[in-house]
Amino acid sequence: MSDVARLAGVSIKTVSRVVNDEPAVHPDTAERVMAAIEQLGFRRNLGARNLRRGSTTGTIGLIVEDVGNPFYSELNRAVERIATSFGRQVLTGSSEENSDRERELVLEFCARRVDGILVVPAGLQHGYLVPEMRAGTPVVFIDRPAGDIVADTVLVDNLGGTIEAVTHLAAHGHRRIAFLGDSPDIFTAAERLRGFREGCVRNGISYDESLVSMGTPTAESIGHAVKRLLHGPDPATAVIAGNNRIAVHLLRSLAHAERRPAVVGFDDFELADLLNPPVTVVAHDVSALGHAAAELLFARVQGDQSPPRKVVLPVHLVARGSGEAAP
Numbered sequence: 001m002s003d004v005a006r007l008a009g010v011s012i013k014t015v016s017r018v019v020n021d022e023p024a025v026h027p028d029t030a031e032r033v034m035a036a037i038e039q040l041g042f043r044r045n046l047g048a049r050n051l052r053r054g055s056t057t058g059t060i061g062l063i064v065e066d067v068g069n070p071f072y073s074e075l076n077r078a079v080e081r082i083a084t085s086f087g088r089q090v091l092t093g094s095s096e097e098n099s100d101r102e103r104e105l106v107l108e109f110c111a112r113r114v115d116g117i118l119v120v121p122a123g124l125q126h127g128y129l130v131p132e133m134r135a136g137t138p139v140v141f142i143d144r145p146a147g148d149i150v151a152d153t154v155l156v157d158n159l160g161g162t163i164e165a166v167t168h169l170a171a172h173g174h175r176r177i178a179f180l181g182d183s184p185d186i187f188t189a190a191e192r193l194r195g196f197r198e199g200c201v202r203n204g205i206s207y208d209e210s211l212v213s214m215g216t217p218t219a220e221s222i223g224h225a226v227k228r229l230l231h232g233p234d235p236a237t238a239v240i241a242g243n244n245r246i247a248v249h250l251l252r253s254l255a256h257a258e259r260r261p262a263v264v265g266f267d268d269f270e271l272a273d274l275l276n277p278p279v280t281v282v283a284h285d286v287s288a289l290g291h292a293a294a295e296l297l298f299a300r301v302q303g304d305q306s307p308p309r310k311v312v313l314p315v316h317l318v319a320r321g322s323g324e325a326a327p
Contacts, residue, residue, distance in 0.1 A: 001042070008036040060297065061109030062092045063102055063119040070270060071244055071286060072120070075142070078290025079118060086298050088115060097186075097216075099123025110137055116297045118142055121187075126151075138300030142293045144187035145310075152300070154293040154311045158191035158266075159198065161282040161315035165240050165264040166199025168280070168317055173327050174238040174262060178211040178229045180222060180250060181242035189214065192242050192266055211236055222249035230261060237327035238262035244269040247279065264323040273320055280323030284315040 001019075005012045010033060017025050018033040025033075036042075062079055064072040076092055083090050091109055095102040102122040106129065109117060116138040117129075124147030133139055133151070140152040162179075169177050179196040182189035193214065200207045210232075213225035229236045239261050241247035247265035254260050265272070265281045272279040292311055317323075 003040055004033065004036045004042050007040065008033045057113045057115060058087065059089050059091055059112070059114045060116045060118065060294075061106070061112075061114040062090050063095055063105045063109075063117070064092065065097050065120055065122065066094050067092060068094075069245065071267060074286040075120075075290045078287040079294045082291055082294035082298065086301075095120070095122040097122050097183075099125065103128055106132075116140070116301050118293055118297055120144060121146060123147060124185075138297055140293050140297045140300070142289065150308050152296050152308050152310075154289060154296065154313070156284045156289060156313045157315045158188050159195040161266060161284070161317075162192045162195025162240065163199040163202065164315070164317050165266065165282050165323075166196060166205070167203055168319070168323055169238045169240070169262055169264060170199075170203035170205060172262065172324055175205055175327075176208075176211065176234065176236045176238070177205065178213070178236035178239045178261075179242065180217070180225055180239060180246050181212070181214045182246065183216050184214045189242055196240060217243075217246045217249055219249050219252060222246060223253040226250065226253045226257075230257070230259070236261055238264070238323070238325075241265040243267050247272075247281075251275065251279070260325070262323050262325040262327075264317075268318065275322075277322045277325070278320035280320045281318050282315050283318045284313060288313055 001012050001015045005015045010029060014025060014029060015033055018030050060083055062076060064075060066072055067076060076090070080090050091114065093105040095105060099122045102119065106117055106119060110132045118140050120142050121144050126146040126149045129139055130149060140154065142154050145153045145155070166177060179193065181193050184190050184193065193212070197207050211229060213229070215221055229239065239250060241250050241263065244265065244267035247269060250263065263279060265279055268281045268283040272281055292313065296309065296311070
């Protein structure tokens with residue numbers, strides 16, 4: 001600001017008035033200051049300005065598993081919409097399903113004095129957040145609950161959705177239904193496996209551990225699981241994919257298969273409706289998930305002191321063809 005004032009031939013106070021759109025600055029003077037700002041490439045330090053005023057930094061932090069996953073990209077976009085309506089910007093980072101990385105990102109955002117934190121947790125230990133929460137930084141967990149603290153949480157109905165998938169396949173005559181899930185340490189994977197078990201019980205199907213494969217999904221691991229499940233002495237006639245990435249790996253492994261099982265995926269994904277056959281999915285509104293979490297966070301930012309809330313959003317089965325194939 002001193003450089004701008006010197007170049008424009010005015011006081012620092014006059015520069016301050018111009019950049020903050022305050023009145024009582026002659027138009028010719030304001031024009032001269034703006035020309036100096038443009039020439040020098042001056043930008044306000046909003047963080048410093050806000051801290052000096054004792055107000056917010058105008059940012060919130062969002063930690064997801066992987067911003068490259070379309071699921072989290074859509075979640076990020078939904079959070080940004082709400083944040084923008086509250087005059088905030090979103091800082092986003094990927095934990096890569098690593099609890100140490102999650103903690104590093106959360107504490108880095110807190111050190112930058114964000115107004116609140118939204119986190120898709122990668123671990124089960126969140127006591128490190130207690131001092132930040134006590135200091136006034138609101139935290140909302142998305143898609144998975146915190147491991148060892150009580151905090152605001154927004155989830156989807158993982159249990160009910162998988163029960164519905166099993167019921168749908170059973171209604172089309174399937175008794176040998178396989179389940180491909182993510183690592184059982186992940187809340188959503190464990191809940192969807194629990195829903196699969198419950199769905200088998202409700203539909204009079206014997207739960208067979210040999211038809212379940214859990215683990216971090218890769219093209220290779222899903223390919224091996226598919227071979228084992230579909231080529232044994234009593235093969236599966238239907239497969240439930242536990243998330244969108246597993247569904248994509250599954251469909252690739254089935255691309256040249258002589259016999260294709262019925263398929264139901266949990267989470268919708270791009271082009272699922274254009275494949276042959278179109279993919280039946282248990283869908284939920286990712287935007288609604290992001291909106292609900294962000295709105296809850298900003299309610300806390302604005303002073304809501306009510307007890308921590310747990311919000312569970314509904315899911316619904318979208319029948320497109322792949323899950324309706326007979327055994």
